[in-house]
Amino acid sequence: MVLFLTPETLRRGDHAAGWIPLADKGTLQSMPHWLYVTDEWAKVHPFFEGLPCGGLLDYTFYREIIPDVAWTGQEPAGQCVAGAINAAWGYSSGTLLSVHPFGAGRFVLNSFLIRPKLGGDPVAERLLRNLLRHAAREVAQPPAPLPADFEQRLKPLGYPYRDDHGRNDAATDGRRVVRSSSFQDRPPRARSAFRLPPHTPSC
Helix, strand or coil, X not given: CXXXXXXXXXXXXXXXXXXXXXXXXXXXXXXXXXXXXXXXXXXXXXXXXXXXXXXXXXXXXXXXXXXXXXXXXXXXXXXXXXXXXXXXXXXXXXXXXXXXXXXXXXXXXXXXXXXHHCCCCHHHHHHHXXXXXXXXCCCCCCCCCCCCCHHHHHHHHCCCCCCCCCCCCCCCCCCCCEECCCCCCCCCCCCCEEXXXXXXXXX
């Protein structure tokens, strides 16, 4: 399972959802939160273990992490875990947390303000731990082999993968390998990073 924790991760130029691995990428929908408010909801789901769920979100608990945007227009999700509906000022709706199938795996779209509130809001901390714990259930499974037509499957998604593109060549310049987080010793190593090219200091 891949967790896209922030919408900014999936922005591609001017397209707010340009890197979502779906053919129908949709976009981010602004949701009003001033005089005309949006109703946010969450299903009973392991993502919300130990948190109030199963109906409208209680602002007593969630006010610090409720976003002003929601995912909309994507291909139907495998699971819509949380969402938002605005029927007070026009009409708009979308998902805040959803699970989408991708080949033999899955990925999660999130717009809750989890990362900006880490270290200051216990609900953000708990929600992140639940997400990681749920994803960690699949860590012991062996990787699924890539389908023979994997490259063709990626083209409609806007991912023109080529094995000879040179990004795996150690002799090229620029940033290198993107590494994901660790589930074995989180949270100290629940992070991502990239490797810079080797640097030879001058004397």
